[in-house]
Structures are given as structure tokens and as C-alpha cells.
Amino acid sequence: MTSTDVIAAADCEQVLVVRDRAAGATAVLAVHDTRRGPAHGGIRRARYPDLGAAVADAVALAQAMTWKCALAELPAGGGKTVVLDHDGLDRTAAYRLVGRTVAQLGGRYFTGPDVGTGDDDLRVVAAETPFVATATAADAGPGDLAAATATGVLAALGALAERLGARVADLRVAVQGLGAVGWQLCRLLHGAGAHLVVADVLAVRTAEAATAFGAAVVAPERITATPCDVFAPCALGGVLTPAVCEQLPARGVCGAANNVFTGADAAAVLHRRGVLAVPDFVANAGALILGATWHLQRVRADAARLQRIGATAGLLLDRARTEDVPPAVLALQLARERAAAPPG
């Protein structure tokens, strides 16, 4: 497909390719849909084989943000930036370029963190534009984004527990990845009385979790084969392949990791087996809700706002059962409907 076809197929509003001539830095900004409100989406820094691949990634990620905003009931749409990484990239110049371009969009697009973009990069962007949320703006700004993500995942887990006929306190939850979100999720689950089994490639993190939360520890390659009530992926995407889904010894899946299924076929396997999976882009919307609420209203989203993630998760799980369709498929349908019928 040509880039024009990619942009048309996703029905994307605007794509900008910008370049810092002196530094040789290139970035792609995609504004997918502003019908519900200004576009929101972070900055990814990655290597691409060519500009077409970067455009395709930016557009696909921006479209996913539109669905995520709609499901989170935000008056916002989807956008995304990709910075084309290469050996010797002048990172400061690249993020300054992004900041200048976001500033030129004048509030049509708000940005923030994503894979490959750290706090230092966001500070460079923030020097050029106010339309950016930093990752850990603790004193001024939206608040702790990872903590909000964990709170949202817990809300979704509560809805899932109900559908499993249990309380969170009764659950054995297998948490994959003890980074910014996974650690906070463990803290919340431990506080709620749940039993934890954890894995991380960093042994120091699992040792800390064993001490702090009484968590059982398994090797990273064993976590998807460990019997539990709920599997909570909080590391990488693409963990749930059809083969893993065939044998996953869990009754439910609910975590923060983006694109946790390798594809619709994998999600269908879990559905066939009666394993209830909360779609990742529903469960992990906490950071987006915090960032967007701050950008749009200059207030910090409160806990009640994040709890609504639980209501959406419950709605989807119930409909999935009644209509016999995987929750991820329903989530996409609902998102498309909401995006096309913006709030009045």
C-alpha cells in the first residue's frame, strides 16, 4: 500500500512529515480524528526501514488512540508522533522539532510519552510547547501517569473479578513485568488482599516484590504457564499468541501492556476457551484519562473518573458473553460508534 492508501484506509485527518534540515532529523505527526475533540497521543522513537513504514506506524497508532479516547469517554481524538531513529540521531534536535510542530498545531494535538521517549526528551518538547504531558509531573501537571494506569487496571480487574464470581481479595494474579505500572498494580492488589505471582527479567524487581508483597516469583518464561485466576501482562506486547492462549492456565486476562494479543485469532482462542479478557486499550486508559483531563480542563482526574474504566470493562465482558463475540472485537465496534457520534 502507498502512504496515501494507508492514510485513506485509516480515514486519517492529517499527516505531517517534518525535518530539521541542519540536524537531519525527521518525524511524522498523525492527527487521526478530532471529531470528539483535540487529538491525543505520545511520541514513539523507533527505527523504520523507510518513511512509508514510519507513516504507516504513526497512522495506525493514532487510529488506536482515537478508539482508546472514545472508549474512555474523553472529549478527545487520536494522534501520534514517530521520531525516525538512526545511528547518530541528534535526539535533542529531533524532540525540539517535534515540540515546534506540536506548537504550530496550536492545541489541535496534545502529546506525551511513548516507547523510546523519556522524561528528558519530554522536557525538550515542553520547552517549545505547552501541549505536552510529562511522564512524572508530580507537583504541577496531570499527576503520576503510571499510577493512574495501575488504578485503571485495578478497576477493570474488579469488574472482571465480579464476572468470575469472586472478589479481588480472592484472586491469584500473575503479573508479568514489574516496571512503572506493574509495580504499582502489585501494590494495589496486595493492598486489596490478592495473592501475587510475579515475573520480570530483572531479578532485583522480583526479589523486591517478594519482600514487599509476599509475591511468589517465577522465571519470565514460565509466567504464562503458571496457574492463576487472572493473568496481568504489564511488560511487552505480543505475549498472547494463539499457542499461548490455547494453554494459558487463567480464567481472565487484564493488564496494561499494549497490543498484548498477536492478532484477532489469539483473542478468539481465549474467547472460545471461556477466558474473559479485558481489552488492553480499555484497561490501560488511566494515563490517557489523566493527561487528557489535565490538558483539556487543567484539573487532575480523580479516582472516580478512573473507576469508570471498570464500568466499561464490565459492559464489554457482559456483552461478549451475551453476544458470543470476543471483548476486543466488541470494544472496537463500540469505539467506532462513539468516535462517529461525538458528545454534544
Ligand code: NAI
Ligand atoms: P516499564 O518499562 O516501566 O516496565 C516494563 C517491565 O517489564 C520492566 O520491569 C521490564 O524489566 C519488564 N520486562 C521486560 N520484558 C519482560 C519479560 N519478557 N518478562 C517479564 N518482564 C519483562 O513499562 P511500564 O510503563 O510499566 O508499561 C508496561 C506496559 O504497559 C507497556 O506495554 C506499556 O506500553 C503499557 N502502558 C503503560 C502506560 C503507562 O502509564 N506507563 C500506559 C498505557 C500502557
